[in-house]
Amino acid sequence: xxxxxxxxxxxxxxxxxxxxxxxxxxxxxxxxxxxxxxxxxxxxxxxxxxxxxxxxxxxxxxxxxxxxxxxxxxxxxxxxxxxxxxxxxxxxxxxxxxxxxxxxxxxxxxxxxxxxxxxxxxxxxxxxxxxxxxxxxxxxxxxxxxxxxxxxxxxxxxxxxxxxxxxxxxxxxxxxxxxxxxxxxxxxxxxxxxxxxxxxxxxxxxxxxxxxxxxxxxxxxxxxxxxxxxxxxxxxxxxxxxxxxxxxxxxxxxxxxxxxxxxxxxxxxxxxxxxxxxxxxxxxxxxxxxxxxxxxxxxxxxxxxxxxxxxxxxxxxxxxxxxxxxxxxxxxxxxxxxxxxxxxxxxxxxxxxxxxxxxxxxxxxxxxxxxxxxxx
Ligand code: MUC
Ligand code: MG
Numbered sequence: 001x002x003x004x005x006x007x008x009x010x011x012x013x014x015x016x017x018x019x020x021x022x023x024x025x026x027x028x029x030x031x032x033x034x035x036x037x038x039x040x041x042x043x044x045x046x047x048x049x050x051x052x053x054x055x056x057x058x059x060x061x062x063x064x065x066x067x068x069x070x071x072x073x074x075x076x077x078x079x080x081x082x083x084x085x086x087x088x089x090x091x092x093x094x095x096x097x098x099x100x101x102x103x104x105x106x107x108x109x110x111x112x113x114x115x116x117x118x119x120x121x122x123x124x125x126x127x128x129x130x131x132x133x134x135x136x137x138x139x140x141x142x143x144x145x146x147x148x149x150x151x152x153x154x155x156x157x158x159x160x161x162x163x164x165x166x167x168x169x170x171x172x173x174x175x176x177x178x179x180x181x182x183x184x185x186x187x188x189x190x191x192x193x194x195x196x197x198x199x200x201x202x203x204x205x206x207x208x209x210x211x212x213x214x215x216x217x218x219x220x221x222x223x224x225x226x227x228x229x230x231x232x233x234x235x236x237x238x239x240x241x242x243x244x245x246x247x248x249x250x251x252x253x254x255x256x257x258x259x260x261x262x263x264x265x266x267x268x269x270x271x272x273x274x275x276x277x278x279x280x281x282x283x284x285x286x287x288x289x290x291x292x293x294x295x296x297x298x299x300x301x302x303x304x305x306x307x308x309x310x311x312x313x314x315x316x317x318x319x320x321x322x323x324x325x326x327x328x329x330x331x332x333x334x335x336x337x338x339x340x341x342x343x344x345x346x347x348x349x350x351x352x353x354x355x356x357x358x359x360x361x362x363x364x365x366x367x368x369x370x371x372x373x374x375x376x
Contacts, residue, residue: 027173027204029057049117111281119359139327173204273302301328308344
């Protein structure tokens with residue numbers, strides 16, 4: 001019987017520090033390695049499922065650090081899953097909700113491991129368990145975030161040459177707005193005419209900054225402006241969204257379905273970035289997507305620089321959405337010096353492809369997990 005066979009026997013977690021190819025700078029942090037918590041669930045039938053919680057530079061992008069994620073998984077979340085059927089994902093999410101408030105990155109790592117293990121047990125791809133894929137590949141966006149215009153131009157050109165990415169997101173908000181916009185102007189001038197450029201301010205501006213600099217930003221032709229103001233400032237986001245000639249995307253302001261309802265109904269943006277680390281699991285991500293779509297808000301496939309494990313889990317959920325207008329920025333596997341999977345995601349023709357095979361369709365290399373696991 002499936003429920004008996006998929007009971008969770010053990011949960012193991014590791015803190016991983018995987019070096020990136022270059023410094024990745026945001027308004028409030030700068031990283032040269034990616035911090036993940038990897039989890040493995042082992043079922044009674046011997047099947048293993050892997051999942052990953054991503055962070056960005058400690059508890060700065062969001063409140064969860066790798067240390068907190070590991071502690072909360074080991075102490076509060078894993079114990080309520082032991083002995084429960086992995087195939088009952090909604091029930092497992094309910095148990096985790098009772099055991100801990102928020103902690104959405106920690107919950108999403110376990111959720112994707114349960115999904116992976118269930119798919120592997122049944123011999124079906126994860127997307128089938130989520131309703132089935134409506135698309136098999138996604139237009140892919142690369143993030144430029146060294147802060148050095150010359151390096152960023154070269155990097156973008158390299159991505160175009162490789163056929164991996166021809167749409168770009170540029171990080172703003174770590175220099176003053178005028179300096180940032182000079183950098184953006186240099187980039188726009190050097191890239192092929194019509195290249196899609198998205199600006200992510202990562203909460204770095206005030207409403208007044210936005211009002212001052214939006215005319216120049218709009219002149220530079222960006223297609224989207226992501227989370228310019230602090231996440232909690234929904235009313236101010238709604239005011240700038242109403243006056244902006246460029247669509248505004250909500251990111252750090254929307255984690256839960258309640259926040260999605262608040263932001264979407266107030267008009268705090270006309271696009272929403274979906275991320276498992278924010279929403280806490282694949283079903284919760286689909287609920288947030290449904291709230292956005294009911295409000296007429298378009299969807300963007302967000303990331304937090306996951307390896308191929310976390311990125312694959314996102315793609316399985318994204319594949320089932322009725323519409324994913326903006327494609328996805330899952331570039332994490334390509335910014336790591338070594339991706340953590342042997343059979344990682346495939347990037348071709350400027351698209352990232354949904355992996356085939358049971359469960360998530362990708363397998364972490366345990367030697368690499370060992371190599372990059374924090375030793376203390
Ligand atoms: C974010 O805020 O979108 C995702 C891509 C990137 O460069 O940073 C992250 C976080
Ligand atoms: Mg963002």
